[in-house]
Amino acid sequence: MNQKILILGACGQIGIELTKKLRAIYGNDNVIASDIREGDQEMMAAGAFEIIDATNKERILEVVKQYNITQVYLMAAMLSAVAEKHPMKAWDLNMTSLLAVLDLAKEKHIEKVYWASSMAVFGATSPKINTPQKTIMEPSTVYGISKVSGEHWCNYYYQKYGVDVRSIRYPGIISWKTKPGGGTTDYAVDIFFEAVKKGSYECFLKADTRLPMMYMDDAINATVEIMETDAKNIKIRTSYNLAAMSFTPEELANEIKKYLPNFKITYKPDFRQQIAESWPQIIDDSSAREDWNWRHTFDLSAMTKDIITSLEAQKVVG
Numbered sequence: 001m002n003q004k005i006l007i008l009g010a011c012g013q014i015g016i017e018l019t020k021k022l023r024a025i026y027g028n029d030n031v032i033a034s035d036i037r038e039g040d041q042e043m044m045a046a047g048a049f050e051i052i053d054a055t056n057k058e059r060i061l062e063v064v065k066q067y068n069i070t071q072v073y074l075m076a077a078m079l080s081a082v083a084e085k086h087p088m089k090a091w092d093l094n095m096t097s098l099l100a101v102l103d104l105a106k107e108k109h110i111e112k113v114y115w116a117s118s119m120a121v122f123g124a125t126s127p128k129i130n131t132p133q134k135t136i137m138e139p140s141t142v143y144g145i146s147k148v149s150g151e152h153w154c155n156y157y158y159q160k161y162g163v164d165v166r167s168i169r170y171p172g173i174i175s176w177k178t179k180p181g182g183g184t185t186d187y188a189v190d191i192f193f194e195a196v197k198k199g200s201y202e203c204f205l206k207a208d209t210r211l212p213m214m215y216m217d218d219a220i221n222a223t224v225e226i227m228e229t230d231a232k233n234i235k236i237r238t239s240y241n242l243a244a245m246s247f248t249p250e251e252l253a254n255e256i257k258k259y260l261p262n263f264k265i266t267y268k269p270d271f272r273q274q275i276a277e278s279w280p281q282i283i284d285d286s287s288a289r290e291d292w293n294w295r296h297t298f299d300l301s302a303m304t305k306d307i308i309t310s311l312e313a314q315k316v317v318g
């Protein structure tokens with residue numbers, strides 16, 4: 001049977017690019033974008049779009065029935081930095097939306113679910129270097145608590161009801177076509193825009209804060225690959241560690257200086273420093289590489305070259 005896909009939270013940093021990719025693969029008519037708000041003109045014009053509050057199970061079901069949806073990608077969430085300011089709202093959005101979608105799969109309205117987890121599941125007591133797939137997980141943020149809990153719900157629905165749910169623990173995702181939505185790794189996106197526009201950037205993390213990161217193209221490919229692989233390859237039903245590169249703000253600034261030699265970075269750490277320090281520095285993603293053949297394409301230098309040349313060529317800023 002043809003796949004019909006519904007994306008919840010399609011207007012976010014990852015959702016916009018995921019929608020484009022899925023439409024390129026499955027056809028515009030087979031990918032329904034949705035969000036609690038309208039998206040940019042390009043998204044609205046390219047295919048069907050519905051306003052859906054991802055915490056409203058009845059509304060999701062209505063759209064699932066309207067379009068004969070078989071797969072749901074749940075990308076709606078409140079991210080780490082914003083969630084610290086609105087803990088209960090974050091918990092409600094992140095949990096209620098997941099349980100609604102898992103229930104729809106349990107009730108056989110849909111066949112397959114994708115849900116986004118995060119490296120924020122790890123905390124200060126997890127090993128920071130080569131953080132294993134399975135280790136101590138004591139997150140210190142409400143965002144991380146919601147993601148650990150969500151992972152256990154995914155595994156529970158798989159074990160108990162056979163729900164085919166697949167998930168990735170994204171590291172910080174870096175993009176230039178879309179802006180980030182309030183995470184702790186947002187500096188690594190903002191820095192490129194400011195570097196090209198102003199030639200300088202004030203970073204909200206310290207110079208030596210090493211964090212795992214990934215270029216958007218790799219994140220989107222991983223998301224599609226984990227959903228397309230045969231169910232027997234998915235051996236982990238909580239969520240998979242995923243990695244590509246790890247760097248500090250200083251290392252990123254030095255890479256940018258290869259293209260913009262006058263670029264200047266200053267540091268003014270805020271509350272996000274504490275969040276960053278609770279997270280891994282380098283993640284071991286060997287399970288994803290073994291189970292469903294995950295391979296990344298972009299390292300720090302390839303990514304920096306791609307972003308700077310794209311921003312300058314398209315005159316996105318300035």
Ligand code: NAD
Binds near residue numbers: 075079
């Ligand atoms: P984002 O904040 O950019 O986008 C989230 C989208 O959800 C927004 O378009 C927002 O309008 C929408 N939304 C908010 N409340 C909603 C509701 N009630 N119903 C429907 N839509 C609603 O987030 P993102 O960066 O695209 O992240 C997508 C997923 O990936 C999230 O689960 C996030 O936790 C996870 N993740 C992202 C990163 C990253 O670096 N971007 C890293 C790790 C994990």
